[in-house]
Amino acid sequence: MTTTFMSKFDLPISERIKALKEKRERINKDMRLNFERNRIITEYYKNHEKEYPILKRAGFLYEWCATREINIDDDDIFLGDGGPRCRTVHFDIEQTSQTWIRSCFGDTDERFRAAWQVPGSVWVDDEDRQWILEAADYWKDKDIAATARGLFPPEFFERMGPFVEHLAGSYPGHFNPNYERAVTVGFGAVRRTALEKLEEIRKHTTADNVRSELFYRAIIKVCDGMILMSKRYAEACRKKAETAPTPERRAELLRMADSCDWIIENPARNLWEALQTMLFYQYLLIADGTHWADSPGLIDSFLGPILENDLKNGTLTPEQAQELFDAYLLQVGNQIIMFPKPTNDQLIEAHENGKTFFDLQGGAQNIAAGSLITIGGQKADGSGDYNLATEMMLLSYYRLRVAEPSLALRINKHTPDRIWELAIACSIRSGGMPQFNNDDVIIQTMLDKGVPLEDARRYAIFGCVEPAVSGKEWSMAANCGGFGGGASLVDILQYVIYGNVNPMTGAKGMLPCKKLYEYESFEELQAEFERQIKHYLDYQARLYHFAALVFNHEWPCLSASVMTEGCIESGKDVTWGGAKYNGMGSMFSAVGSVADSLMTIKKLCFDDKTVSTKELYDALCANWEGYELLRQRILNEVPFYGNDLDEPDAIMQWFTNFYADYYNSRPGVNNGTNNCGALDLYWVAAGKRAWATPDGRKAGEPLSHSSDPRQSAVKNGPLAYVKSVAKLPWDKMRCGGAINVRLDANSVRSEDAISKVRKLIEAYFAMGGIQFHFTVADTEVLRAAQKNPEDYKDLIVRIAGFSAYFTHLPFDMQEDYINRVELGV
Amino acid sequence: MEYKNVTGCIYDIQGYAVHDGPGIRTTVYTKGCPLRCLWCHSPESQHQEFELGYLPVKCIGADICQNACINACPEKAITRGEPVEATDKPGLMQKAKIDRSRCTNCLKCTEVCITKALYSSGWETTVDEVYERVMKDRGFFQNGGGITISGGEAMAQFAFTYNLAKKLKDSGIHICLDTSGYAATELYAKILPYIDLFLYDIKHMDSLMHKKLTGVGNELILKNARFLAEHKAALQIRVPVIPRLNDKETNLRQTAEFCVTLGSAVKLVQLLPYHKTGRTKYDRLGWRYKLPHLEPPDDDFMHKVLELFQSYGLNCQLH
Secondary structure, X not given: OOOHHHHHHOOOOOHHHHHHHHHHHHHHOOEOEOHHHHHHHHHHHHHOOOOOHHHHHHHHHHHHHHHOOOOOOOOOOOOOOOOOOOOOEEOOHHHOOHHHHHXXXXXXXXXXXXXXXXXXXXXXXXXXXXXXXXXXXHHOOOOHHHHHHHHOOHHHHXXXXXXXXXXXXXXXXXXXXXXXXXXXXXXXXXXXXXXHHHHXXXXXXXXXXXXXXXXXXXXXXXXXXHHHHHHHHHHHHHHHHHOOOOHHHHHHHHHHHHHHHHEOOEOOOOHHHHHHHHHHHHHHHHHHOOOOOEOOOOHHHHHHXXXXXXXXXXXXXXXXXXXXXXXXXXXXXXXXXXXXXXXXXXXXXXXXXXXXXXXXXOOOOOXXXXXXXXXXXXXXXXXEOOOHHHHHHHHHHHHHOOOOOEEEEEEOOOOOHHHHHHHHHHHHHOOOOOEEEEHHHHHHHHHHOOOOHHHHOOEEEEOOOEEEEOOOEEEEEOOOOOOOOOEEHHHHHHHHHHOOEOOOOOOEOOOOOOEHHHOOOHHHHHHHHHHHHHHHHHHHHHHXXXXXXXXXXXXXXXXXXXXXXXXXXHOOOHHHOOOOEEEEEEEEEOHHHHHHHHHHHHHHHHHOOOOOHHHHXXXXXXXXXXXXXXXXXXXXXXXXXOOOOHHHHHHHHHHHHHHHHHHHHOOOHHHOEEEEEEOOOOHHHHHHOOOOOOOOOOOOOOOOOOOOOOHHHOOOOHHHHHHHHHOOOHHHOOOOEEEEEEEOHHHHOOOOHHHHHHHHHHHHHHOOOOEEEEEEOOHHHHHHHHHOHHHHOOOEEEOOOOEEEHHHOOHHHHHHHHOOOEEOO | OOOOOOEEEEEEEEOOOOOOOOOOEEEEEEOOOOOOOOOOOOHHHOOOOOOEEEOHHHOOOHHHHOOHHHHHOOOOOEEEEEEEEOOOOOOEEEEEEEOOOOOOOOOXXXXXXXXXXXXXXXXXXXXXHHHHHXXXXXXXXXXXOEEEEEOOOHHHHHHXXXXXXXXXXXXXXXXXXXXXXXXXXXXXXXXXXXXXXXXXXXOOOOHHHHHHHHOOOOHHHHHHHHHHHXXXXXXXXXXXXXXXXXXXXXXXXXXXXXXXXXXXXXXXXEEEEOOOOOHHHHHHHOOOOOOOOOOOOOHHHHHHHHHHHHOOOOOEEEO
């Protein structure tokens, strides 16, 4: 959908970039898992069982740097990959479920081959299969889940069964690594500081600093490993140069070799070196633990001056710079983490239907390792932070139409018109890239957490929508990170209605309570709802604190600690609370379903008294069978959230405020803050686990998405929709939350479309909203894409906190997206 | 207040009406129009009287609502239709079927239809009520947005339109009036102080053709345009480009020339390619669409039209 006003951004991409894009497409049909990293860690841990956990981790990372296979492809603009070859699928054996490994690779030969040895999809060698089964035996009582088993209280297992191991059995991830330090300071300087600190401790060892000595020794080891890895790449470049097909490529490889000898140890001297440093560091982060969503924050801020210097001294042309940004994005996007881990049944079924392993990965949320890049914003002194790198990053997204990594743009009064224009054009074309973030409110939420103003101004987004101080905060978003356990408010609603049980799954809640027909008043029901939320959050807090202990005890995260501000300074790993700031997120979801359900109960049963609570309860239990007239009355007569109506919006405000206030006021992990947010990636799946709800929804149907109103409930048009959502207590949503707007293609047809979308975003922000995501997609086009996916490979839509290629989404999510409210006339 | 009880008939109020003037606007659509443009995309706007609208897709079948509309109809115009596959579960359902020859638009059925599959094509309202509603969107009007009063022909309900504009103007709201130009000149003179921008249609320069296409000649329309220009109104001229009906080069040139004669009053000329989105609305009313085979003009042609208008020094855009 290129209109005339947008064509000015539509510059051609280079042949080399085209080739890199094609390479990715090819590899998507030939996926390999990264066994190399898992072999190295297993070997190291076997041979060093008694080594202290943080030294063991450092030893493994050094070994990985020193022995991993290094490959340089013929067309590569940037070197290497997190795995032995481009786009290897990462998974960590020490956090992978034993049950999964055994059920996949311990299956019959025939089923194993039908799942894992299918050309065009995914390939696991017989040798690797044999190896992983043996390795699983080794890790059985030594992996992260085993640590959790060793220290979790019995009640966790009683309540959650085997699922509890899954929760604790994965790295939390979700933070903004300090790429700035890696690029502008380097590992050599960090190593020197660690050495100085170590010498100091040796002089005066105390009970307080003895553990820090081990930490510094580990950091030095990691720095040594990284410096060595960079030099190994230098060597590989020289070797490759010997057989280079052209003199130009030979010269380029020698230049790269020279750079790799310098970078990592020393600060980057030019744009190529800066971007390559970031990639090397990213490979380390992925190898350490599959940190889902390590997110490069505010990178344009330090890349801008380097870029401008290159342009000024004539070592780089603008076209070459643009190509470097293009290649960097593709390279970040090439990192892929296996999630969810498919079962053999799923793989075999997919293969029978002509689908691949890659299709099963379900869109962009797993690719790019969940990374999100934040650009723009403010400097510590409050002035605007936009430069040529900001613009080139946006242009790269516009040109490449990639769904991964995600992109977030910070908006404030300094945002230049040109950036606004480019960002909106980019979002129209690239399906919701970037998302827009409101500095005014987000900086205030940072201040509320106790972050000083200079650091508050340097926030970035990680994961999907979650803000944190870039490079200085060990942050976790509960919903999506390893800790798991964001709250579907619908779970709590079900307990309140059905008497502490979810009729769909039979699962019992934690707190016995009345059934819908036993409440005397709406206020009594509200009080029960609050009591259940509190109880849930208290339990969740215990879960988080114990899960943090798992990592503190045995699973440090050195790749983060080596750069995160606060760790080197304090001598503590991030998992020991070393980061300058610590945060723990809890996300609620299904706001629309819950608000409308409560509104229905209030209006019909208690205000108008036209339906008794017993009748509504019976209708719900019957999944509306025989009660269609009542259901239709509800759908058509009850005032719902999303229409700028006081009553339902007030109900929404009541429970979201209650949740946020209670959660934010509790002490967080590592003595950090608790950060409430509103986001959900699993509303379709969660709907399948939920019985009928009073808003007229039938059992199994999707829930409303994140903080958005229910699709069918929006009747008063787009402005009312936006206004209702703006009424959430966004100033308490320290962990973020976005309005997702799907604009009708017609509404961005005319030449002033960009200015109108801008005004809509500005108005939403002026009303207190913090994040705005929009996609433009025609229902007709989406339907066509379902029929002929091959013709619509580039079609990107914004889903939740992330964008995804539409054709990679599972069918039920495609349907849900098509049914989303379309705004515009 | 004088305008408190002034009533009007409208058929919609829409927020984020991005095609009805600058910025983010909320548009009030009044009912009733003296013109009958062949390409009219809002058939429900033509008569001021309310008609019965029917959206079969919303009908849940007579079994569930127990013949609500059938029982309510005094003319026996509604019956059970042919059994069709039910949408929400296996089995068949019978939706309402309307015999338009019997229907008198008494709208009794719309009062009992739970899902509003049967609905009135408009409603009566007051200036105050509309004012309250549109002012809820005020937060979006910063930087150049506001309210557009459109139709039908808003000038056909002059008391309502005039009082609404006046009341909004008193609250400092930017107001556009979307008009065909077909109303008495003295009414335009009266409303002029309260309108920030007129969205003014020019459909054909030849009066006979104009009459053929819209049912009325263009003399009054052109006269009012000149009147508004002379009295310092701001005009945004809107030219619908309808293939075969008004897209001949001579007509386009005459239209552009006319815009030039209006001088600096013309802030912008918008060229609106014909589109088909209104067709389904005819089905809902049980009417026949008059241009069933007409296709929208292609992009290349529209760009040529744009260049033609630009060659007259006019500030133009495709819309």
